[in-house]
Amino acid sequence: MNPEVVRVDTDVLVVGGGMAGCGAAYEAKYWGKNLRVTLVEKAAIERSGAVAQGLSAINTYLGQRWGEKTPEDFVRYVRTDLMGIVREDLVYDVARHVDSSVHLFEEWGLPIWKTPEGKYVREGPWQIMINGESYKTIVAEAAKTAIGAENLYERVVVTHLLNDPSDPGRISGAIGFSVRDEKLYVFKAKAVIVTAGGATLLFRPRSVAEGLGRTWYAIFDTGSTFAMQAQAGAEMTQMENRFIPSRFKDGYGPVGAWFLLLKSVATNAYDENYMQTRAAELGKYEPYGSAKPTPTPLRNHQMMLDMMEGKGPIYMRTDEALARLSGGDKKRLRELESEAWEDFLDMTCSQALLWAAQNIDPQMMPSEITLAEPYIMGSHSGCAGMWVSGPEDVSPPEYFWGYNRMTTVKGLFTAGDGVGAAPHKFSSGSFTEGRLAAKAAVAYCADNPGNVQLDEDRVNGLQAQLFKPFEVFEKNKGASTVEEVNPKYILPKAGLTRLQKIMDDYAAGSGTWYRTSEPMLKRGLELIGLLKEDLTNSMAARNLHELLRGWELVHRVWTAEAHVRHMLYRTETRWPGYYYRTDYPNVDDANWRKFVNSRYYAESGQWEMSTKPYIQLVQ
């Protein structure tokens, strides 16, 4: 294939137009009015990223104007939820700014539930309720209007970042291809902000066949954020962390509104509330066990113990919650019923369809919940991502190197799922963090006005590499009478299932109840190595769609490898309920209350592991 090469010269390049990317584009154009701000997205931004389907709540809002919460309160909550290790400078920074983003969403037309006094309706201490079916559409409109439609490249997938040949520790652009036409895109940029989301489908999911698609987190999140930045030499942190959501079974509908707003409880099949019957179990994990609220991993841990003892199914007692809250008032019951359905229909339509298909009426009967397969991400109750600088006025010297949210590669910024050790951002915090990264990126551009260079040899090499799967297919298709079974190549779908089997079998997937050990992880790494070889040498694609899937798979494999290497390095069980190192089953604060970092060296192909200190900033 001989694609047309499209060259785009810009100042600030935003890769990925989800919540963080839209925040970045919007903010970059404000501070960099005379700069060129470019946003590139593999889909259409009005329905892309984790909020594509909508949301029924905004999970991070402090209500500072009403004196509800302080950023310090937020740091204490988040630190405890992740069992004692977060970058408090980054968490604090999101918290102090996040309200302004939410107020802008409301200004742009997002319906937010209000109390009779005009305050936002609280779902929980940090969460507010919204009518969020069009949340992403509204936010995307703001980003697109701000930068101008001519600076938005949709249906272009970025596969690699480009380093400056005169200073390899500096970023100078990115490369990718159109998923619609035979075009290669080469972006040259002074600053690049990577906001391409977290990672799904690394593990064999609980559902199979068609159900592969029903990931809890957005299925279009393919680990690109982590893989591309690692390959460019940026340091990663906490990549051993993952998030295991407890959600309505199979449809993965949200439980937040049920637990927090509707005050529902979950019980096992014998009417026991595992949070009560397993209370003593928390004593093993002090000081985190006695914290209120109980950290998310430990709540998972309690539920898992019941399931492993065969006490499932675990049920959300929706019927009891609605009866109790309505108090027999039929009008109130109808309102609650509508709220319950909206909770699914605004963000997880599949769960509503599943209820209807199983004849489940939440006011009549309870509904099953379960623990999902692992997800690697930095924005929810998970904190994998890149190691970035914090804000100058908050961060100690160990956490500050010039520009907020800049990685260890000069000019390379990230936000949302991309920033590690800073969880609980959710949609509003991710948008806010995109804004923070963008303002710093504009300052970086002002300080570094000279032109960056592209390594043209590398661009040519990548062009050949990107489209090689087409050649592999054409060259070898004659070796078999069916395209799907051929000894000379591997198709992306086959590679995906192979990755999922490796990860589930060896890297603490749901199939082993999230348990692994040094020998298991080492064996997993060997098999990932063989998979990487096959993908490098023999990955085939038959059309642009399959080529997209191929490069998404490569990003997933790199993310998986980082995850395994990090789990291997952290010789403790920091987050029981997320994963267990059976050879090191305890939380080991004496040795491991610190960050695990890694860096990949492209020249040698080696990974270097290290630790960084946890510094407590908020008492």
Next chain:
Amino acid sequence: MPSFVNPEKCDGCKAKDKTACQYVCPNDLMTLNKETNKAYNQEPDLCWECFSCVKICPTQAIDVRGYSDFVPLGASITPLRGTDSIMWTVQFRDGRIKRFKFPTRTKPEGSVVPYVGMSEASESELRTQELSGEPKWLGIPELPRMKK
């Protein structure tokens, strides 16, 4: 199968350069069969069932049949997305029907004004911690500083 297309209703968006479903699908699934001029989901097992294609289809030709590995047959959920609200019809397997209507936006599409009420950015403010429009849009007198 996740999303599927009713051939009686799909008109291929009248052979424009791209169909609405193809434009919007976040996972690059919806495709136009150029011979039949009908759209289809090219990779149903990677469909998130986000309903973006269902909502945008101008002829209401797209529906979702729940994932075959865990969703029993016979139910449907059907959205009708208007300019400021969305109406859902939920039909249970046993025939019961429920209808819900939820607001989606308080201002018309296309009305967003970026940086509304904000003064122009200055070079000196670029070095401060405040984001655009802060502290005004925070609703408090000043941006919090960490108490150390």
